[in-house]
Amino acid sequence: MARFAGGKAPFLRASDEKDYGTKVMMKDFMIALLPVILFTWYKNGIQVYLDGNIGLLEMFYPLVFILLGGFISVMMEGIFVFVTNKEDRSLKGIMTKLSVSFSAIPGLILALLLPLYTPIWVLIFAAFIATIIGKMIFGGFGHNIFNPALLGYTVVGFTLMGVINNAGGLFNASEAIIDSYAGATPLGALASSGQINYDILVAPYGSLWDFFIGTIPGALGETSALAIMFGGLYLVIRKVIKWYTPVIYVGTVFGLSWIIGALSGDAGLWFPAYSVFSGGVMFAAVFMATEPVTTPTNILGKVFFALFLGVFTVLFRFVGSLPEGVATSLIFLNIFTLPIDKFTAVIRTKRFTKPGGLYFGILTGLLLVLAVYTLVKAGNMYTVYIPYLGWVI
Amino acid sequence: MIFQKIKGVFIDGKKDLCKKSPLKEYLSPKYVYIPLLQRTSNLKAEVKVGDEVKVGQVVATNEQQMNVRVHASVSGKVTAIKKVWHSSGKMVDAIEIENNFQNQLTESIKREENVDSLTREQLIKKMELAGITGLGGAGFPTHIKYKTKAKIDTVIINAVECEPYLTCDYHFITTYPEKLLKGATYMMKAADATKVVIAYKINNKQIREAVQPFLPKFPHVELFPVKNVYPAGWEKFIVEQVTKKTYNGLPAEAGVIVNNSATAITFADAVEMNIPLIARPISITGEGIKKPGSFYVPIGTKVSELVELCGGYVEGLDPLKYNYIAGGPMTGRAIFIDDLVVNDTLGAVIVKPVIEGLHPECLGCGKCADVCPAFLTPTEIKKAFERKDIKLLSDLNANKCVECGLCSYICPSHVEITEAVAKGKDLLRKGAK
Known part of the structure; x- marks a missing residue:
């Protein structure tokens, strides 16, 4: 007779296989960032070098900057583990902890969110906020409330944007010498002009095709919808993310923007397309609204999250004073991930009987009220009602 | 709302481990240990130490709870009542019977003369007296299912066996295909139903091939392939697939009774020969077994004897790095000491390595x-x-x-x-x- 090992059913686990598991999913996430990183390197490095505006060494700067973001995050987390974990301070112990913490990903995403000429000390500060405040303080991977990279970016965005702008900011050397940009991103142009007008918003930056490809000014990772779509497609095929989260989010922003454009007198499809491709909507849709830890878990929760996110992005962008709105709405909604998860789980099991129906009513009601409010307010801002009023009178 | 339909997940069956070798009979162990526990009911021993028992004699009952009865699976002498490891993961009392190898049958075991004229009540009574329970793993006394007041139109025989590793039902069916059809027919009569559906996994072509030649004699029987996914053998899944109806509590709400295929074969013997539930098929398999195989054994047989028949554990097996699982790998229990006895719900014993690794926290992927x-x-x-x-x-x-x-x-x-x-x-x- 022999004594055997214990354990709990099931004794078969998909994660026992080499090609399945959280580690593989996170590796896939990094692979999905690759097209974005390569594109931004091409746009801000290679192309500028070919234009003759920077030297050969400077050509590698965007790549180095992004990798540095990942490296700094890993280092910070390693130091945090070293400081807090008194029992095992050996290199091996720290490496084991880091291997299940996936700290490089927030670092890479953070670097992609920042403008090209962000000073390195600002990057280090942002990485500190992201990994230590955003993640490790909450208990590490799986316990964080806020998307770490996004928290780092938002804090820096609200406090140190002036420093970043002074250091060169968004424009790479080729873009900085184009006069027609007038020192603003496409979305900045909307915020400063307050007009929905193709000639002001799109024409200075090329055509909508350039918006799609990504050869417009903007933060490192967010400009190219094409590269982001490649990454997203890879993630969907590898079953790391669900296809509907990005689709619903982008769709909501697109639809609401279209209505706002139409209310202000221009029903052209260029405006919603501009709205989706100009800022960080695409990047957030694929890489941040789908981030598993800080967004709802079940299908219905993901759907509601994406819908709310779309409405809030439009609300903050067109009604609030923020040019972007994407990061703020995501951080804001991260807080509500837990209740959304709970409510939608009840709806899933109880359907429309009590209390599922009640929760469903509350969520959809809230969504509708917010959407209508957004449309009314945004319509006001872009001076819609005045001509109609005149016509009525 | 999201359309809800059970999809299931494909799991690598690893059934080839013991699918090739045929079902072996091992009917005369030296000792058997009849556990005094059936599902959740504790049984009262009806025999004393020193009594002589015959095959098929009632040795323990529980009349309060669902009228469960358990029979001696070998003839011989009751030598002790002692604790053994049970597939529920606990140690329970068991009646130890020393086999006298004379295979004396109790009086009630005889050929039933006019099988076809049995009424519904008589068939259910036979089920009760034979102590037939669900052999799929739940062990629910079968006669309770048939005493339903609901109108039953279909009896579904569950031959899916969706758990990985397990092949005991597969072997049992391919060995006794005609008995399966007969048992299913008696079940249909016991339920006043008009149709029998045998659900099997679509990749188990051998089941179809084994059953097909007998089908002309049983025109009310229909074969129904289900997808090779887990949990395709779940009652609700099969009922939804076969009848396109769903239910909340019991399958009887959808006019269906579901029974395991091994139960049907055992019931055929119970009706025709009055043999109670005294033996069942079991798979001894897993990466830790030298030559995995399936056996037809009396209830109460020590699993360690079956492992010996399989050539023992693989060389250099470190027990602490292996799980000894009673039941399927998805729902079974880890048994610490390899001193298990076969009871009515034990379909397999799997010895399989524990795979260790450092795993991250829940990431909320959904x-x-x-x-x-x-x-x-x-x-x-x-x-x-x-x-x-x-x-x-x-x-x-x-x-x-x-x-x-x-x-x-x-x-x-x-x-x-x-x-x-x-x-x-x-x-x-x-x-x-």
Whole structure:
């Protein structure tokens, strides 16, 4: 007779296989960032070098900057583990902890969110906020409330944007010498002009095709919808993310923007397309609204999250004073991930009987009220009602 | 709302381990140990130490709870009542019978003369007297199912065996295809139904090939292939596939009774020969077994003897690095000491290595909720359990969990989520009282 090992059913686990598991999913996430990183390197490095505006060494700067973001995050987390974990301070112990913490990903995403000429000390500060405040303080991977990279970016965005702008900011050397940009991103142009007008918003930056490809000014990772779509497609095929989260989010922003454009007198499809491709909507849709830890878990929760996110992005962008709105709405909604998860789980099991129906009513009601409010307010801002009023009178 | 249909997950069956070798009979062990526990009912021993018993003699009963009775599986002398390891993971009392190798049959075991004229009541009575229970793993006394007041139109024979590794039903059916059809027919009569559907896994072509030649004699029987997914053998899944109807409590609501294929074969013997449930098929398999195989053994046989017949464990097996699982790998239990006896619900013993690794925390990917065949949200049930929030547990239907194990299986972070949900289910049951 022999004594055997214990354990709990099931004794078969998909994660026992080499090609399945959280580690593989996170590796896939990094692979999905690759097209974005390569594109931004091409746009801000290679192309500028070919234009003759920077030297050969400077050509590698965007790549180095992004990798540095990942490296700094890993280092910070390693130091945090070293400081807090008194029992095992050996290199091996720290490496084991880091291997299940996936700290490089927030670092890479953070670097992609920042403008090209962000000073390195600002990057280090942002990485500190992201990994230590955003993640490790909450208990590490799986316990964080806020998307770490996004928290780092938002804090820096609200406090140190002036420093970043002074250091060169968004424009790479080729873009900085184009006069027609007038020192603003496409979305900045909307915020400063307050007009929905193709000639002001799109024409200075090329055509909508350039918006799609990504050869417009903007933060490192967010400009190219094409590269982001490649990454997203890879993630969907590898079953790391669900296809509907990005689709619903982008769709909501697109639809609401279209209505706002139409209310202000221009029903052209260029405006919603501009709205989706100009800022960080695409990047957030694929890489941040789908981030598993800080967004709802079940299908219905993901759907509601994406819908709310779309409405809030439009609300903050067109009604609030923020040019972007994407990061703020995501951080804001991260807080509500837990209740959304709970409510939608009840709806899933109880359907429309009590209390599922009640929760469903509350969520959809809230969504509708917010959407209508957004449309009314945004319509006001872009001076819609005045001509109609005149016509009525 | 999202359209809800059970999809199931493809799991590598690993059934080839013991599919090739045929079903072996091992009918005369030196000792058998009849456990005094059937499903949840404790049994009262009807024999004393020193008594001589014959094959098929009633040795233990529980008349209060569902009228369960258990029979001696060999003839010989009762030598002791002692504790043995039971597939429920506990040690239970068992009647030890020393085999006298004379195979004396009790008087009631004789050929039934006019089988075709038996009425529904007589058939159900036979089921009860023969102590037939569900051999698929739940062990629910079969006669209770047939005493339903609902109108039954179909009897479904579950020959799916969706758990990985297990091949005992497969071997039992391919060895006794005609008995399966006969037993199913008697079951149909016992339920006053008009149709029998045998559900089998589509990749088990051998079952179809074995049963097909006898089908002309049984025109009311229909073969129904189901997808090769887990949990395709779940009662509700089969009923939904076959009848396109669903139910909340019992399959009888959809006019259906579901029985395991091994139960049907045993029932055929019970009707024609009056042989009670005294033997069952069992697979001894897993990576830790030298020559895995399936056996037809008397209830109460020591599993260690069967392992010896398989050539023992593989060379240099370190028991602490292996699981000794009673039942299927998805729903079974780890037994610490390899001193198990075969009882009516034990379909397999699997010896399989424990794979260790460092796993990250739950990342909230939601795959567990996606695969749940009962459409629950395991992560939220886990959280509600950790907060001891009984109201939320009931809002989340934690009691609907069937503990199929898919959520833990699919979890990329190796979280013991099935265990947490099962605990939540228990808490809800206790809290609701």
